[in-house]
Amino acid sequence: MKCSVIVPVYNMAAGGKLEYCLNSLIHQTLKDMEIIAVDDASTDHSLEILRRYEIDYPERFKVIHYEDNRRQGGAKNEGLKAACGEWIGFLDSDDWVVPDFYERLIGKAEETGADVVGCDYSLVSEHTMEVGKIVQNNTGDQTGICDEEQHRKLVMRPGSMVIKVYRGSMIRENGLNFPEGIFYEDNCAGTVWMLYCRRFEKIDEPLYYYYQHNVSTVHHISEEKCRDRMKAGELMVMECSSRGFLTKYRPEIEFRFAETYYITTLFSYMSGVRHRKLSFLAELRDGMKKYFPDFQDNPYYLSEIGEEERRLARLHQKSNIGFYCYYIALNTWRRWRR
Numbered sequence: 001m002k003c004s005v006i007v008p009v010y011n012m013a014a015g016g017k018l019e020y021c022l023n024s025l026i027h028q029t030l031k032d033m034e035i036i037a038v039d040d041a042s043t044d045h046s047l048e049i050l051r052r053y054e055i056d057y058p059e060r061f062k063v064i065h066y067e068d069n070r071r072q073g074g075a076k077n078e079g080l081k082a083a084c085g086e087w088i089g090f091l092d093s094d095d096w097v098v099p100d101f102y103e104r105l106i107g108k109a110e111e112t113g114a115d116v117v118g119c120d121y122s123l124v125s126e127h128t129m130e131v132g133k134i135v136q137n138n139t140g141d142q143t144g145i146c147d148e149e150q151h152r153k154l155v156m157r158p159g160s161m162v163i164k165v166y167r168g169s170m171i172r173e174n175g176l177n178f179p180e181g182i183f184y185e186d187n188c189a190g191t192v193w194m195l196y197c198r199r200f201e202k203i204d205e206p207l208y209y210y211y212q213h214n215v216s217t218v219h220h221i222s223e224e225k226c227r228d229r230m231k232a233g234e235l236m237v238m239e240c241s242s243r244g245f246l247t248k249y250r251p252e253i254e255f256r257f258a259e260t261y262y263i264t265t266l267f268s269y270m271s272g273v274r275h276r277k278l279s280f281l282a283e284l285r286d287g288m289k290k291y292f293p294d295f296q297d298n299p300y301y302l303s304e305i306g307e308e309e310r311r312l313a314r315l316h317q318k319s320n321i322g323f324y325c326y327y328i329a330l331n332t333w334r335r336w337r338r
Helices: 014-026 046-056 071-082 101-112 148-156 168-173 186-194 223-242 250-272 278-291 299-304 307-318 320-337
Strands: 003-009 033-040 061-066 087-090 116-124 133-135 164-167 199-211
Touching (some): 003 014, 003 071, 003 101, 014 033, 014 046, 033 046, 046 061, 071 087, 087 168, 101 164, 101 199, 148 186, 164 168, 186 223, 186 250, 223 250, 223 278, 250 299, 278 320, 307 320
Parallel strands (some): 116 199
Antiparallel strands (some): 116 133, 116 164
16 A cells, blocks of 8 residues: 555534545545544534445545544554555644645655655644645755754754655654643654654645634634643654764754643643633643753754743743733733724
């Protein structure tokens, strides 16, 4: 089998979203591929839709179902256990890809000897094959043979996992998988997986369609999701440490942790959570001090994080309540000025 594509599914039956996603896979120009749809304890009609595709395309379509919701990481891990492809891909069940997506990415891999190949993606708000806003995912200077310098770049900016194909032997030989039971599982897995890549290449075209809609994970901020992002960051550090990467790539891992665990969580929590708690802010601050107490001196942090964010983070590290009051006053003043 040339390629296995794993599709985690949870409550995607409404509005034809799931069918549009699956049709983009069924009609791929690469025929030597299997589609492994993993129903993550859906409570709508998603499983019925998947069973219908399994009946219609028995030679290409496989359904895995379980009763307990394990989030996307758990679904992906179940898919990995069943996958037998030389190449492995992942597709979110509300997104879709161009008809020759896997043929082109795998072709690029075979042409160059790459272990991982990616592309750019297009942001769309309706089901269409017309290209929307193009988002560059990974950059040209990250491609090529992955020496230590390339790995440093990939740790800092691993890019999305769904717009890539991965050599199956790289995954199996290194026991790679996903955290289960949390959102943002890719924040951990994406970084760790790229450290095993020996050569990375990409196609500079938007071959993946990322569907933006109101029920998407990224559009609803809650304390639970903020905690999941923190957990993903902690697991990333633990994985890098247990696999022997933390010492070698400490500045890059520290930056990645500071950005995802701390900065992104701090400001998404303050801007998106309605009932904010000083206790949560204290927990976030203390967690940063526990793992990387000197993160504010990190050279990547100083160059990649904006000046205002660094200034507010300094205040938060000094005084939890001082930061809270200042942030609220600052945003109230800005809204008044509008």
